Amino acid sequence: MTLPFLKPVVPPHVFCLMADGVTYAFVNRKSPAGISFSQNFPYPPNTVGTGASGTPLFSAAALAPAVEAARRFSQGRLTRASVVFPDSWARILPVELDSIPSSDESIREMVLWKLKKLLPGVTAELEIVHVEMAPAGEQKRLLVAAAPAEMLRSIEAAFEEKGVRVGALAPASLVLFEGLAPTLSAKSPGDYALIHRSSGSIVFIIARGETLLLFRQRPSEEEEGHEQELRLSLSYYAEKLNGQGLAAIYVHDQSPAESWHAERLPVPPQRIQGRLFSTDPTFDERIVSRPELLPGFAAVYGR
DSSP states (O other), X not given: OBOOOOGGGOOSEEEEEOSXXXXXXXEEOSSSBEEEEEEEEEOOXXXXXXXXXXXXXXXXXXXXXXXXXXXXXXXXXXXXXXXXXXXXXXXEXXXXXXXXXXXXXXHHHXXXXXXXXXXXXXXXXXXXXXXEOOXXXXXXXXXXXXXXXXXXXXXXXXXHHTTOEEEEEEEHHHHHHHHHHHHHHHTOSSEEEEEEEETTEEEEEEEETTEEEEEEEEEOOOHHHHHHHHHHHHHHHHHTSOOOOEEEEEEEESOTTSOOOGGGSSSOEEEOOGGGTTBOTTHHHHHHHOTTHHHHHHHHTTO
């Protein structure tokens, strides 16, 4: 699992993996920004396996239709791409440390030791990425995303076999925050929240500027369970993080038919739409049709 490319070398190609298929998008960063081309491809039969942890294992044949279409659209100029996968294929959680080691290898060893205690039922080899969060009192905190190594290796190998190097490989909610935080923070006079609900997972983020204050990921439950998670998160934000209140709540919901009972939230939630980014007129229609395209857009936009 890798963090996104540095800004000068981020390619416009992004592949959004899902349980039943992959959506390819070509993202335009020039004004007006948007998605120039997108298409969804179901996985051909018997091309996706299941790993010991229950997450998918990919073959080149699973991704071949999408890669071939992307190559045709780009007139052969497809050598690198970003890849986004569902939050439910990873465990994303804050890890508290007394101090943060100076070397990446020491951080990795300490985080893996912590994860063995925090995730006792997980026995698969894990790949991790981490980003520093705002401290909670005297405790240092890292946000850690851990995903089965065999799944990630299968994704990278499948694309490599088709001649595509994966430069960014990350869960959707991390991509959403990292890619959209500069814009969302600029439009919020104070702390803001980002809610990402998708198949199998709900994520609730609170940030100040581009710094993470709170991150909670939970499996999808009934709507009442979602509301309870939000209440617990807001209480933790106020009591443990000395939160001063939210200026905005942004929502990306891949189940838009469900309501959020806005009257129970501290400020009215607003769906993430193209007007926030001055996108082209087709942007919102594309996102409504294929919600996974918003994390795909965020993987490229603003980098």
